[in-house]
Amino acid sequence: MTLYEVEKSKKVKVIKLNASYELKQRLISFGIMKDAVIEVLEHAPRKKTIEVRVGKMRLALRAEEAQQIEVEEI
Amino acid sequence: MKQQNINPEACPVTAKHIKVALVGQPNVGKSMLINSISNAHLHVGNFSGVTVDKTEVLFDYKDYHFTVVDLPGTYAFTDYTIEERVTHEYLCAEDYDIIINVVDSTNIEKNLQLTSELLTMSKKIVIALNMSDEAEKEGILIDEKYMSELLGVSCVKVSAATKMGIEELIDTVIEVYEKPKQEPKLVFSEAVEEEIEKIVSYLKKHKYKAVNSYRNVAINLLKNNKKTYEKLHDDPIWTELQPILIEASRHIELHHDTDDIKEAFAEEYASFNRGIVAEVVKYTADERREKKSLTEKIDAILIHPLFGIPIFLFFMWGLFQLTFTLGNIPMEWIDGFFGWLGETIAPTISNDDIRSLVVDGIIGGVGAVVLFTPNIIILFIGIALLETTGYMSRVAFLLDGFFHKFGLHGQSFIPLVTGFGCSIPAYMSARILKNDRDRLLTLFIIGFMSCGARLPVYVLFAGAFFGQDMAGTVLFIIYVSGAILGLIAAKVLKMTAFKGVDEPFVMEMPKYRLPSFKLIWHTVLTQTIMYLKKAGTFIAGAAMLIWFLSNYPHNELLDQEYSVKIEQAATSEQKREYENKLAEMQLEQSYLGRIGKLTEPLFEPLGFDWKMNVALQAGLAAKEVVVSTLGVLYSMGGDVDETSHSLAENIRKHIPFASAVSFIVVVMVYLPCLAATTVFAKEAGSWKYAFYLFIFTSVVAYVLAFIAYNVTRVLVGG
Ligand SMILES: Nc1nc2c(ncn2[C@@H]2O[C@H](COP(=O)(O)OP(=O)(O)O)[C@@H](O)[C@H]2O)c(=O)[nH]1
Ligand SMILES: [Mg+2]
Numbered sequence: 001m002t003l004y005e006v007e008k009s010k011k012v013k014v015i016k017l018n019a020s021y022e023l024k025q026r027l028i029s030f031g032i033m034k035d036a037v038i039e040v041l042e043h044a045p046r047k048k049t050i051e052v053r054v055g056k057m058r059l060a061l062r063a064e065e066a067q068q069i070e071v072e073e074i
Numbered sequence: 075m076k077q078q079n080i081n082p083e084a085c086p087v088t089a090k091h092i093k094v095a096l097v098g099q100p101n102v103g104k105s106m107l108i109n110s111i112s113n114a115h116l117h118v119g120n121f122s123g124v125t126v127d128k129t130e131v132l133f134d135y136k137d138y139h140f141t142v143v144d145l146p147g148t149y150a151f152t153d154y155t156i157e158e159r160v161t162h163e164y165l166c167a168e169d170y171d172i173i174i175n176v177v178d179s180t181n182i183e184k185n186l187q188l189t190s191e192l193l194t195m196s197k198k199i200v201i202a203l204n205m206s207d208e209a210e211k212e213g214i215l216i217d218e219k220y221m222s223e224l225l226g227v228s229c230v231k232v233s234a235a236t237k238m239g240i241e242e243l244i245d246t247v248i249e250v251y252e253k254p255k256q257e258p259k260l261v262f263s264e265a266v267e268e269e270i271e272k273i274v275s276y277l278k279k280h281k282y283k284a285v286n287s288y289r290n291v292a293i294n295l296l297k298n299n300k301k302t303y304e305k306l307h308d309d310p311i312w313t314e315l316q317p318i319l320i321e322a323s324r325h326i327e328l329h330h331d332t333d334d335i336k337e338a339f340a341e342e343y344a345s346f347n348r349g350i351v352a353e354v355v356k357y358t359a360d361e362r363r364e365k366k367s368l369t370e371k372i373d374a375i376l377i378h379p380l381f382g383i384p385i386f387l388f389f390m391w392g393l394f395q396l397t398f399t400l401g402n403i404p405m406e407w408i409d410g411f412f413g414w415l416g417e418t419i420a421p422t423i424s425n426d427d428i429r430s431l432v433v434d435g436i437i438g439g440v441g442a443v444v445l446f447t448p449n450i451i452i453l454f455i456g457i458a459l460l461e462t463t464g465y466m467s468r469v470a471f472l473l474d475g476f477f478h479k480f481g482l483h484g485q486s487f488i489p490l491v492t493g494f495g496c497s498i499p500a501y502m503s504a505r506i507l508k509n510d511r512d513r514l515l516t517l518f519i520i521g522f523m524s525c526g527a528r529l530p531v532y533v534l535f536a537g538a539f540f541g542q543d544m545a546g547t548v549l550f551i552i553y554v555s556g557a558i559l560g561l562i563a564a565k566v567l568k569m570t571a572f573k574g575v576d577e578p579f580v581m582e583m584p585k586y587r588l589p590s591f592k593l594i595w596h597t598v599l600t601q602t603i604m605y606l607k608k609a610g611t612f613i614a615g616a617a618m619l620i621w622f623l624s625n626y627p628h629n630e631l632l633d634q635e636y637s638v639k640i641e642q643a644a645t646s647e648q649k650r651e652y653e654n655k656l657a658e659m660q661l662e663q664s665y666l667g668r669i670g671k672l673t674e675p676l677f678e679p680l681g682f683d684w685k686m687n688v689a690l691q692a693g694l695a696a697k698e699v700v701v702s703t704l705g706v707l708y709s710m711g712g713d714v715d716e717t718s719h720s721l722a723e724n725i726r727k728h729i730p731f732a733s734a735v736s737f738i739v740v741v742m743v744y745l746p747c748l749a750a751t752t753v754f755a756k757e758a759g760s761w762k763y764a765f766y767l768f769i770f771t772s773v774v775a776y777v778l779a780f781i782a783y784n785v786t787r788v789l790v791g792g
Binding site (some may be wrong): 017019020021022023024025026027028029030031032033034035036042043044045046048049051054055056057058059060061062064065 | 149150152154180181183184187330331332334336337340341344369373377379382383467470471472474475476478484575576578579580581582583584
């Protein structure tokens with residue numbers, strides 16, 4: 001399952017980042033890495049962008065980026 | 075040296091200088107902290123070549139002379155944004171004594187991620203646990219003594235907002251500065267510690283001479299730190315060390331199930347930080363319960379899937395209105411002031427050339443720069459409000475989907491809308507785009523949003539060829555088609571010049587906060603001074619160049635010939651006609667006029683005569699000049715404006731409709747003005763880009779005008 005498929009207000013755990021080097025660094029700098037817990041908060045119109053919570057930080061990311069984050073339910 | 079006499083603020087000779095680098099993630103309160111630390115005079119500087127500014131503040135405390143450098147906020151050292159690059163480079167290459175790492179107490183775990191990276195830098199560090207007032211309110215208790223002990227780095231609780239702990243922070247900085255450097259306690263997982271130990275013992279065995287501890291060298295080698303690598307690369311032990319390193323990296327990567335050592339270390343840091351937080355952070359009973367925070371309540375409205383965008387559009391409309399209505403009031407005063415200044419100074423200079431240079435060139439040019447200041451200030455206040463309240467990120471969140479289709483970014487919206495008012499603040503506001511490519515692309519298409527200065531040209535031509543009732547609609551069509559062209563241009567640029575994978579869009583949505591008046595004042599003041607200082611010198615120079623081109627060479631014979639005619643003129647009507655004729659003849663034989671003549675064949679396919687050429691080329695300096703040049707050239711005197719009926723009539727008489735359409739198309743697309751182009755070059759980071767912009771807009775303008783000219787000719791006959 002990828003982060004993109006997660007329903008609103010569900011919590012998941014990151015298993016793997018299937019991203020390019022650059023995006024991976026970017027995600028990591030925001031705390032999205034293996035074992036991080038992510039909660040999906042909101043979808044922008046037509047689910048182009050999603051808002052998630054990582055720890056105490058709220059993050060926005062595009063659908064494309066969310067699709068590269070592999071997660072599992074907890 | 076009697077420095078004291080020259081600069082009364084210089085510190086006594088006995089004082090020690092401490093240079094502090096202020097580092098932290100975005101939005102942790104660095105700027106506010108620097109404000110609270112001192113109300114010292116601001117020293118505005120910036121890194122050459124890039125647009126991101128560092129602010130330096132100087133102040134004296136006890137016997138020390140402090141220089142605090144406010145570095146751009148950065149999440150980690152990934153060198154992704156300009157901010158990250160600037161900060162990283164500064165920390166690695168510049169000379170400073172100590173780092174103050176500002177940390178948001180309400181979100182320590184995330185902030186410590188950057189702290190861990192700083193800890194490997196082998197610099198003296200003090201951690202400022204900022205926002206402790208807010209943390210307290212949220213029921214977060216931090217044991218900073220224990221934290222200092224665990225990290226091996228002094229931690230001080232402060233609040234930039236309430237000014238709590240500020241003095242203690244500075245005292246701690248002095249204390250750490252005076253003491254020898256302590257090794258920070260960064261503990262890794264067993265697997266990594268094992269590899270570190272291997273390298274350390276190898277370095278020990280070979281008695282490698284290092285400035286930093288072996289442990290630090292080992293960590294940096296494993297982290298692939300460039301500098302450490304380069305240093306060791308030239309050392310004889312390298313041949314033996316390299317295979318050990320490769321093996322160690324492989325082990326660590328294997329341990330973390332990744333092929334990226336940076337990822338492995340990030341995970342190491344994260345688990346270390348989790349440990350620290352578990353030890354030092356306690357929550358009062360109710361914090362852990364998940365209650366709906368204020369931010370969530372506000373977000374429920376502001377990023378609502380349906381209402382979010384309309385609400386934002388309303389805010390933008392308000393800001394836009396303010397910028398260009400409120401801003402226009404002082405603009406008139408400034409305009410009046412420079413007019414008065416010119417008139418007052420003019421009689422005191424007897425030499426004609428010097429007078430013209432001073433009054434028209436320098437005062438006119440500088441006046442044009444200062445004229446935009448009210449707009450810029452209001453706009454900067456608006457942007458500062460959007461940014462400090464945390465709303466800006468929500469906007470990007472809402473709009474990114476739409477803009478992404480055209481290769482743009484959610485935040486591109488703000489500079490683009492601003493572009494309808496004036497391109498200068500629009501270029502400047504493109505700074506909110508953190509990624510180079512996104513920003514450049516946005517900068518390139520801002521010009522398609524017709525700025526206020528082009529309005530007179532549109533009004534003139536719309537009035538000349540259409541009835542009063544139609545003119546408004548024509549204006550609207552011009553503006554809208556400009557914007558649509560801009561989006562298409564963005565798409566085309568994205569597919570060609572800015573081709574490549576899409577930059578990722580991952581952005582923090584910070585907590586909503588009430589704006590602080592002082593912080594906004596500080597930010598706006600800094601940016602305004604910067605604008606006046608930097609752009610001012612450029613723009614004044616450019617204005618003088620245009621002045622020179624349109625005034626030289628000056629033909630004395632013409633002057634003599636016409637001064638006789640003017641004197642002998644029977645009526646004042648006739649006199650003015652001669653004066654206009656003289657101005658026209660002078661302009662025709664000036665460098666600018668010669669260029670107009672010379673380029674006539676080039677612009678013939680667009681239906682322009684040399685007069686239109688000159689008007690357009692003068693319009694490169696400023697769009698306001700287009701109307702006044704047309705006025706001069708069509709012999710109506712230089713002081714006409716767009717409401718002048720006779721000029722409109724003359725234009726209708728002399729310019730074919732198809733040529734007029736093509737003229738408008740060029741005005742819509744080509745460079746806004748010299749002032750804006752200089753600002754563009756500054757913001758884009760290089761004059762190279764200004765050149766590209768010139769080529770790009772000129773080619774697009776030419777092609778579109780050519781099409782428009784021929785289509786119109788076929789449709790209405792020209
Ligand atoms: N409650 C509280 N708010 C703060 C404190 N320091 C900064 N802020 C607010 O945090 C926001 C970000 O501050 P700023 O100085 O711009 O952060 P920077 O990005 O690190 O320079 C602003 O809205 C400040 O008013 C603090 O100590 N307490
Ligand atoms: Mg700041």
